[in-house]
Amino acid sequence: MKGFYSLLYKEVVRFWKVGFQTVLSPLLSTMLYLLIFSHVLGDHVEAFPGVSYVSFLIPGLAMMALLQNAFANSSSSLIQSKITGNIIFLLLSPVSYPEIFLAYVLASTIRGVLVGCGIFLITLWAVDIPLRFPLWALVFALLGSFILGATGIVAGIWAEKFDQLASFQNFIIVPLTFLSGVFYSIHSLPPFWQKVSHLNPFFYLIDGFRYGFFGVSDISPYFSLLVVSICLAAVSLFTLGLLKSGYKLRN
Amino acid sequence: MNPAIAIHQASKQFGSLKAVDCVDLEIAQGEFFALLGPNGAGKTTLINLLSGLSRPDSGRLAIMGFDVSREYRKARRSVGVVPQELVFDPFFTVREVLEVQSGYFGISGNAAWIDEILARLDLSSKADTNMRALSGGMKRRVLVAQALVHKPPVIILDEPTAGVDVELRQALWEFIRSLNASGHTIVLTTHYLEEAEALCNRIAMLKAGKIVALDTTSNLLKSCKLRHVKLQIFPDRLPDALLPGLIGRESGYHVLNLDEFSDLESILETLRESGARITDMVLPHPDLEAVFVEIMRTQ
Numbered sequence: 001m002k003g004f005y006s007l008l009y010k011e012v013v014r015f016w017k018v019g020f021q022t023v024l025s026p027l028l029s030t031m032l033y034l035l036i037f038s039h040v041l042g043d044h045v046e047a048f049p050g051v052s053y054v055s056f057l058i059p060g061l062a063m064m065a066l067l068q069n070a071f072a073n074s075s076s077s078l079i080q081s082k083i084t085g086n087i088i089f090l091l092l093s094p095v096s097y098p099e100i101f102l103a104y105v106l107a108s109t110i111r112g113v114l115v116g117c118g119i120f121l122i123t124l125w126a127v128d129i130p131l132r133f134p135l136w137a138l139v140f141a142l143l144g145s146f147i148l149g150a151t152g153i154v155a156g157i158w159a160e161k162f163d164q165l166a167s168f169q170n171f172i173i174v175p176l177t178f179l180s181g182v183f184y185s186i187h188s189l190p191p192f193w194q195k196v197s198h199l200n201p202f203f204y205l206i207d208g209f210r211y212g213f214f215g216v217s218d219i220s221p222y223f224s225l226l227v228v229s230i231c232l233a234a235v236s237l238f239t240l241g242l243l244k245s246g247y248k249l250r251n
Numbered sequence: 252m253n254p255a256i257a258i259h260q261a262s263k264q265f266g267s268l269k270a271v272d273c274v275d276l277e278i279a280q281g282e283f284f285a286l287l288g289p290n291g292a293g294k295t296t297l298i299n300l301l302s303g304l305s306r307p308d309s310g311r312l313a314i315m316g317f318d319v320s321r322e323y324r325k326a327r328r329s330v331g332v333v334p335q336e337l338v339f340d341p342f343f344t345v346r347e348v349l350e351v352q353s354g355y356f357g358i359s360g361n362a363a364w365i366d367e368i369l370a371r372l373d374l375s376s377k378a379d380t381n382m383r384a385l386s387g388g389m390k391r392r393v394l395v396a397q398a399l400v401h402k403p404p405v406i407i408l409d410e411p412t413a414g415v416d417v418e419l420r421q422a423l424w425e426f427i428r429s430l431n432a433s434g435h436t437i438v439l440t441t442h443y444l445e446e447a448e449a450l451c452n453r454i455a456m457l458k459a460g461k462i463v464a465l466d467t468t469s470n471l472l473k474s475c476k477l478r479h480v481k482l483q484i485f486p487d488r489l490p491d492a493l494l495p496g497l498i499g500r501e502s503g504y505h506v507l508n509l510d511e512f513s514d515l516e517s518i519l520e521t522l523r524e525s526g527a528r529i530t531d532m533v534l535p536h537p538d539l540e541a542v543f544v545e546i547m548r549t550q
Contacts, residue, residue, distance in 0.1 A: 006354025014342045085338030089397060092302055092332055093355035094324035251305055 003095035004103050011107030015073055022069070022111060027118045030065045034058065034123065037183060048185065048216045055129050056210070059137070060182035062119040063209045066141060067202065070112030070148035071155070071173050074104040078156025079165050082249075091250060097243035101153065101236070108149030109142065116141060129213055136221055137212025143228045144205040148173075150232075150239045157248050176202045186218050201231045253316030255280045255405045255436035256301065261310030263296055263460075270296040272460035273310070278438060278453075280315075280404070283431045285447035285468075286440045287543060288457035294440045295335060297457070298409050302332045314405055328356060331398030335409040335440075337390050339382040345369070345393055346378045349400050356401035368396045371426055388419045395423065399430075406430065407438045412446065424450060448472075448539035456546055463550035468539070475537035475545060478509040480518065483531035490525040493518060504533065 015022040038054040048056060081087035090100065123129070131137065151173075159165040180202035186194050197203050198219075208224035211217035217224070243249070256278040263271040271293045278284045286294050299305035301312055303323055312319045317326040340348060346365065353361040369375045372392040377385060382393065391411065398406060408427070412420045428450070431437045441447055447454060447468075454471055456464040464471065481504040489497060489505050496518070498506040507518060515534075522529060 002357040002359060003355045006351050009354070010343075010351045013347075017342050081340075084341065085334075085336050086340040088304065088334055088336075088338055089340070089352060090355065091304055092327060093352070094327040094357070095355050096324070246306060250303065 001099070003093060004099035007090065007095060007100065007103035008106055011073070011077060011103060012110055014077060015107070015111050022073070023115055023118065026065050026069050026115050027122065030061050030115075030119050031122060033061055041183075048214055051214055051216070052127075054127050056185075056214075057183065058119070058123050058127060058129055059210045059213045060206055062116045063141070063144060063206045064177045064180075064182045065119060066112040066116035067144050067148045067177055067205065068169075068173060069115045070108040070145040071152040071169065073108040073111045074149050074152030075156040075159070075165055075168070076152075077104070077107075078153060079159050079162065082156070083161070087249065098240065101150070101240055101243055104153050105146055105149035108152055109145035112145040112148065113141060130215075131213055132215035133212045135212070137209055139225070140205055140209040140212065140228065143225075143232055144209070147201070147205070147228070147232050147235050150235045153239050154235070154242060157242055160248070176200055179203075180206050181218065182206060201227065204228050204231075252280060253313075254278060255282065255315060256438065257311075257313045257316075258297070258301070259311045261297070261300055261307050261312055263293075263300060263305065263307050269460045271300065271307070274457075274460070274462055276455060276462060276465070278436060280436050281431070281434055282453055283428075283437045283451045284439065285451035285454045286438060286457065287444065287447060287454060288440075289547060292457040293460040294457055295409055296460075298332065298407055298438075298440070302330060302407065303327055328401060329403055330405045330407060331401065331403035333394050333398045333406070333408045333411050335413065337387060337394070337414075339385075339390050339393065341381070341383045344379050344381050345374060345385070345396075348382060348393065349396055352397050352400045358401055361400065364402065365396075365400065368399055372396055373422065388415055391415055391419070392423075395426075404434070405436045405438070409440050410442065411439070412441060412443060420446075444539040444543055454539075456543065458547060458550055464542075464546045471542050472537060472539065475542045478512070478537060479535070480507050480509055480515060481505070481531075481533040481535070482507060482518075482522075482529060484522060484527045485530050486527065488527070490521050490527065492521050504531070 034057060037057055041053055078087070081090070155165055155168040159168060179197065180200050181197065186197045186203065189197065204224035204227045207217045207219060208221045208228065211221040254277045256276065258274055258276040261271055261274045262269070274297060286297065288294050296305065300307050301314060301319060303319055303326070306320070314326045315329040317329060319326045343351070349365045349368070350361070353359070353365070366375070369378055372395060374389065374392050374396065377389060382390065385393065395411065411423060415423070424446070427437055439447065439451060451468055453467050454464070455462050466474070479498055481501065483504050493507060496508045498508050500506065509515060
């Protein structure tokens with residue numbers, strides 16, 4: 001397990017050394033979202049009965065930032081290592097592929113949760129957000145980080161240049177997070193788009209996460225938990241398979 | 252005693268290119284071994300197969316008796332590889348890189364050995380410097396340090412002196428020699444054939460993925476048929492009878508081919524008969540470069 005701890009340590013230190021870019025920058029951009037959307041829509045929208053739009057928005061934004069940063073951590077670290085060639089030092093070592101998987105996913109989780117917690121800490125003074133079921137919120141935060149950390153590994157392995165990784169992020173991850181109910185309750189959508197939203201796994205992550213705060217959600221948190229768990233199992237198995245095969249790494 | 256490296260019928264193909272083609276090779280523990288060949292001969296692919304950076308299409312490879320696929324953890328602990336490319340992690344200092352690398356190999360509390368390697372490679376003053384701030388030569392030294400951090404019995408150096416200045420090259424070879432003297436097996440690829448000739452006790456030559464020569468350095472040198480004699484004559488005109496054997500002119504010398512040493516007698520006789528006087532004669536000893544050229548030409 002020493003190899004796993006070393007890789008985890010390296011990955012955490014790596015993003016911490018560029019904390020302005022990896023932690024503070026997403027905090028700032030999320031705060032700008034909050035400022036603009038709450039100012040424009042705050043008085044016009046009530047997503048859940050008795051819950052102000054700003055209160056509704058904050059957990060969604062926190063989860064969105066958490067997911068995007070978890071993805072960015074593993075994917076950018078891997079592609080940088082591949083392009084600069086220093087991935088060789090890991091591949092020459094006896095660290096096993098499950099250890100590599102776990103270390104990258106946990107480092108992504110640490111960054112994602114750090115950014116998510118940062119958003120709550122900053123907004124704490126301005127907005128009163130209830131935390132009805134903290135365990136639900138924690139479970140969805142962790143599952144979301146795991147899924148996106150693992151997806152980041154897939155993208156980092158697949159992409160051969162930064163442009164491809166940016167495409168993965170801009171055409172898949174960002175649309176899925178924006179269209180997952182971060183800024184609205186899907187009950188406010190027309191029936192067709194409500195159905196489409198149910199095909200988006202990020203919707204279940206954000207809806208379940210929000211349930212932890214307000215005790216209210218668009219669908220049952222148990223169902224969300226089931227969908228998210230299945231997604232995690234599928235992404236994890238796929239990622240482990242890629243790492244085991246050595247696809248684009250050991251050839 | 253297990254061989255340091257055992258390769259049995261290893262093959263690796265990229266598309267239609269056979270990079271490594273049914274290679275059989277054993278390297279005993281304690282050897283200083285050279286793997287030579289022109290660019291694209293398959294040297295780096297063979298090293299990648301041994302170190303687990305690439306997987307063979309067929310065949311078996313083992314390091315210190317450990318199969319590189321089935322017992323990859325033990326095999327990788329037994330080998331340190333200095334890669335050909337000058338790769339580094341721009342986020343970390345030299346010491347951090349070596350500590351993380353130690354951790355990958357399951358080693359904690361490695362500070363004393365890290366300090367020793369840093370001192371031996373003249374890197375102590377750069378221990379807390381970020382990798383980005385190092386010169387190319389310094390980065391090359393760190394690559395060597397990374398390969399040694401887990402004290403592997405087998406060390407593979409893939410063109411470690413490419414683009415390295417003379418001073419560092421000599422210091423590096425002195426260090427590698429001392430490692431070999433203390434029992435480490437050294438496998439080296441290089442395009443500087445005089446280095447291989449001076450350092451290695453056995454040599455394999457690869458061409459198009461196949462081993463085309465494998466012998467001790469002294470036997471390879473003895474086997475060289477590519478000999479020539481350099482003659483300076485007066486008057487400076489070669490008799491017509493010797494022109495078919497003329498390889499070329501070099502600094503005022505006529506360079507003549509010798510298939511056998513006995514050919515020298517007939518050359519001297521022809522010169523005597525033509526009235527030419529020999530003012531200087533050089534009979535160079537064949538070096539590894541001559542052996543290499545001959546083998547690559549004939550195989």
